[in-house]
Amino acid sequence: MSTTTSPLLALSRAILRGFSRDRTSVFFAIVFPLMFLVLFGGLLGDRDTPKLDAVQVGAVPPIDDAGPQLRESLDQSFEITRSDDLAAALKQVREGKADIALEMRGDTLVLHYSNVDAVTAGVAQGTLRSFVDAANLAASGAPSRFQLQVDAVEDDSLSSIQYYTPGLLGWGVATSAAIGAAATLQGWRQSKLLRRLQLAPVSTRTVVAARVLVTLVISLVQMAIFLGVAMAFFGLRLDGAWWSSVPLLLVGTLSFMAMGLLSGAVAKTTEGAVNMANFLVLPMSMLSGSFFPLDGAPRWLDVVSQCLPLRHLNEGMLDVLVRGDGPSAVVVPALILLGFTVVLTLVAARLFRWDTA
Structure with a gap:
């Protein structure tokens, strides 16, 4: 073993051992993000498209x-119950116990809905309008020229766990890498370890490489646990080029580690560095699709989100873990994350001080 590799591995083992013995670090790096995965999996894992509750009053031909x-x-859109009391049916709709009430007035199908839930009312109106049009065609006796076949773009086994596992994993890795780097740098500075490392026989480059190596290993462990739990308990399926998410995750880890170094370089205390890193990552997770999709977000918010590294990490992970894209799908996100890494590292190096003073 070379003289360069031996100190690197020794330092890496020492740093990793210190991490594993720090229960707080292990909790926030592994357990805390995993709690969100279990919570989301339990609440949303088996969720189907909900049917609307409809009350049919009397005969509706x-x-x-x-x-x-x-x-x-x-039947795919409505759960229909029958009633002969229109007033009672309207009261159910008004009190939120039913979504809509239906009655027949001559040849007109009347839909009663509540203005409190405009979304449900819109869905019901659109669905029933299509149904009435189809019923009219069927009643006219004219042969059907066109037919509709409905196919999902994913296979039948795809569950919602596959949509939020990549985002939660990205958030967990980003939080761990950023806060870990910020706390380490500021902690080493306050304990005067940085100054002592200048006099040590091991080069500063080796120390930095060891810390980076440990952070990458922790990220891989996070990924293995996340995907393992999601596959074992919530039905996650990995298809195609899912393995290409590994290099993307490693580049993303470097990007957020650089963000943590910037926080540690700017802050004056360990608590300040950790809070600053958390202040950067937590709002970013909200704007990058880690907890909820951004499909309905305003245009300006989508533009802001595109400027955040976590958005590109999440999108790249989604492409290869969920959407079935090939390895080329991670190239652009990886280059963007690499660009963030270089810029943030250069800024952190510019602001870095060996002492707190």
Whole structure:
């Protein structure tokens, strides 16, 4: 073993041993993000598209006389109960115990809804309008020229766990890397360890390489635990080029480690460095799709999100873990994260001081 490799491995083992003995660090790096995965998996893992609760008042011929295909389509969207009391049905809708009430007035199907839930009302109106159009065509006796076939873009086994596992993993890795680097740098500075390292026989470059190596190993452990738990308990499936998420995760780890170094270089205390790193990562997770999708976000918010490294880490992980893209899908996100790493490291080096004074 070379004289360069031996000190690097020895320092790496020492730093990793120190991390494993620090229960607080282990909790926030592994257990805390995993709690969110279990919470989301338990709450959302088996969630299907909810049906709307509809109360049918009296006879409604378009529904009662619907053919098998129309009836099947209706049953996919509504859970229909029957009532002969219109006032009672309207009271249920008004109190939120039912989503809509339906009655027939002559040849008109009347939909009663509440203005309190405009989204549900819109879904019900659109669905029933399509149903009435189809019922009219069926009643006219005209042959159907067009048919609709509905296919999901994913296979039937795809569950919602696959959509939020990459985001939660990205947030966990970002938090661990940023806070760990910030606390380490400031802690070494306050304990005068940085000054002593200048006099040690081991080069500063070797010390830095050992700390980076340990951070990368911790990220890989986080990834293995996250994916393992999601696969074992919540039905996560890894297909295609999922393995290409590994190099992307490592580059993302370096990016957030650089962010932590910047926090440690600017702050004057360990607590300040940790708080600053957390202040940077936590809002970023909200704006980068770690906890909820950004599909309905305003345009300006989407532009801001594109300027954040966590957004690119999450998107790249989604592409290869969920969307089935090939290894080329991680190239652009990895280059962007690498750019963040270089810029943040240069800024941190510029602001770095050996002592707190």
